[in-house]
Structures are given as C-alpha cells and as structure tokens.
Amino acid sequence: MRLVLLGPPGAGKGTQARLLTAKFDVAHISAGDLLRKAVADGSELGRTAKPIMAKGALVPDGVVIEIIEERLRRPDCAGGYILDGFPRTLRQAEALSEVLQLLHAPLDCVISVEAPEEDLVRRLAGRRICGVCGSMFHIDTKPPVRIGICDNCGDRLLQRDDDREDTIRHRLRVYREQTELLIAYYETLGLLRRIDGHGTIDQIAQRIHQAFGDE
Numbered sequence: 671m672r673l674v675l676l677g678p679p680g681a682g683k684g685t686q687a688r689l690l691t692a693k694f695d696v697a698h699i700s701a702g703d704l705l706r707k708a709v710a711d712g713s714e715l716g717r718t719a720k721p722i723m724a725k726g727a728l729v730p731d732g733v734v735i736e737i738i739e740e741r742l743r744r745p746d747c748a749g750g751y752i753l754d755g756f757p758r759t760l761r762q763a764e765a766l767s768e769v770l771q772l773l774h775a776p777l778d779c780v781i782s783v784e785a786p787e788e789d790l791v792r793r794l795a796g797r798r799i800c801g802v803c804g805s806m807f808h809i810d811t812k813p814p815v816r817i818g819i820c821d822n823c824g825d826r827l828l829q830r831d832d833d834r835e836d837t838i839r840h841r842l843r844v845y846r847e848q849t850e851l852l853i854a855y856y857e858t859l860g861l862l863r864r865i866d867g868h869g870t871i872d873q874i875a876q877r878i879h880q881a882f883g884d885e
C-alpha cells in the first residue's frame with residue numbers, strides 16, 4: 671500500500687495515518703514529525719525550519735523534498751507507506767511522482783479528508799500533546815484525567831506553538847492557497863478518493879476503510 675493522506679490541518683491525517691500504519695503494517699511518513707525532529711535535534715535544517723513552522727508557513731520545497739526522498743528510499747518503505755502532510759505544493763507532488771517513477775513504485779491512492787473550517791479550528795486549538803511520550807489529548811473530546819497531565823506517563827501536556835488560533839487560521843489559509851489544488855491534480859490522475867472528515871476518529875477510519883473496499 672502506497673498512500674497519500676491529503677487534507678487541511680486538523681482533518682485528522684496524523685491520527686488516521688497511525689491507525690492505518692498499525693492495521694496494514696506499513697511505514698508512517700509524517701513530514702511534520704520529521705521536521706519537528708530536526709528542530710528538536712537542533713540540526714541546521716531544524717534551525718531553518720523552526721521559525722517558519724512557528725508562523726504556520728511552509729518550509730521551502732527543496733528542503734522538504736530532500737527529507738522525504740531520503741525517507742522513501744529506506745528499506746522499511748519497500749512494503750508500503752502512508753505519506754502524511756506531503757506533498758503540500760504542486761512542486762512537491764511533481765517531485766514525488768518523479769522519485770516514485772525512479773523507484774518503479776507508483777502511488778495506489780490519495781485520500782482527501784475534508785472537514786468544515788470551524789471544526790478544524792476547534793480540533794487544533796484544543797489539542798494537547800505529551801512532550802515526553804507523544805500521547806495526544808483534546809480538552810473537549812479526549813480530556814486527560816488530571817488537567818494538563820499525561821494519562822500515559824504523568825508528564826506535562828503541551829500545546830504546539832502552531833496550534834494557537836491566529837497561527838491555525840494562517841495554516842488554513844496556506845492550505846487553501848498552496849495545497850488544495852492537489853485535490854484536482856490527483857483527481858485528474860484518477861488516484862483521488864474523497865472522505866468526509868466530520869465525526870469521530872472511528873467514523874472517519876471506517877469511511878477510509880470503505881474507500882478501500884475493506885468494511
């Protein structure tokens with residue numbers, strides 16, 4: 671399975687990618703996670719990316735394409751992968767199809783998860799993440815037992831810098847201006863399946879499975 675998950679910030683791509691990865695035993699390639707790791711490691715790339723990510727803008731295409739290309743060539747991707755948060759621009763989509771052509775491994779499917787903007791803002795603004803184990807919570811829909819404390823490891827929960835409301839609105843604008851056009855791009859290639867991203871994690875997961883004919 672070689673799959674791209676497309677959709678605005680807050681559509682639940684990361685959560686669905688993790689579920690699919692576990693179910694189909696494939697690699698999860700999250701462009702955002704790879705960039706956040708570079709920031710945490712303090713690498714040169716991370717230092718370039720940090721202020722751009724904090725603003726909710728896109729890291730330059732060349733940088734992201736290089737990271738993803740390197741990741742796609744690793745052995746664990748031979749059995750398939752879910753690409754989450756890449757591509758986000760037309761140039762990235764074209765670079766992806768070039769590298770996949772070289773690897774003789776075209777995409778099977780692109781799933782576009784779609785949801786109303788107010789749902790997206792609510793989901794992102796309420797999201798809290800454990801800085802130690804990465805467990806995710808939501809102040810309304812999945813609150814931790816003790817406010818601000820991870821149920822899993824007892825560490826402090828944090829809000830991502832780019833999950834503040836003004837930055838969220840900017841990220842959604844960037845999505846509409848630079849990423850949304852990829853829906854038409856993949857539709858033309860006959861790869862696109864649209865999924866309603868409204869509802870619970872389980873409901874969305876079920877729609878994705880139905881799109882695969884796996885109910």
Ligand code: AMP
Pocket residue numbers: 679701702703705722723724726727728729730731734754755756757758759762832841
């Ligand atoms: P995400 O975790 O997918 O919401 O990504 C967080 C941030 O990482 C984005 O707001 C961008 O700043 C950066 N980022 C992630 N993926 C890409 C990409 N494909 N191209 C450029 N920037 C990206």
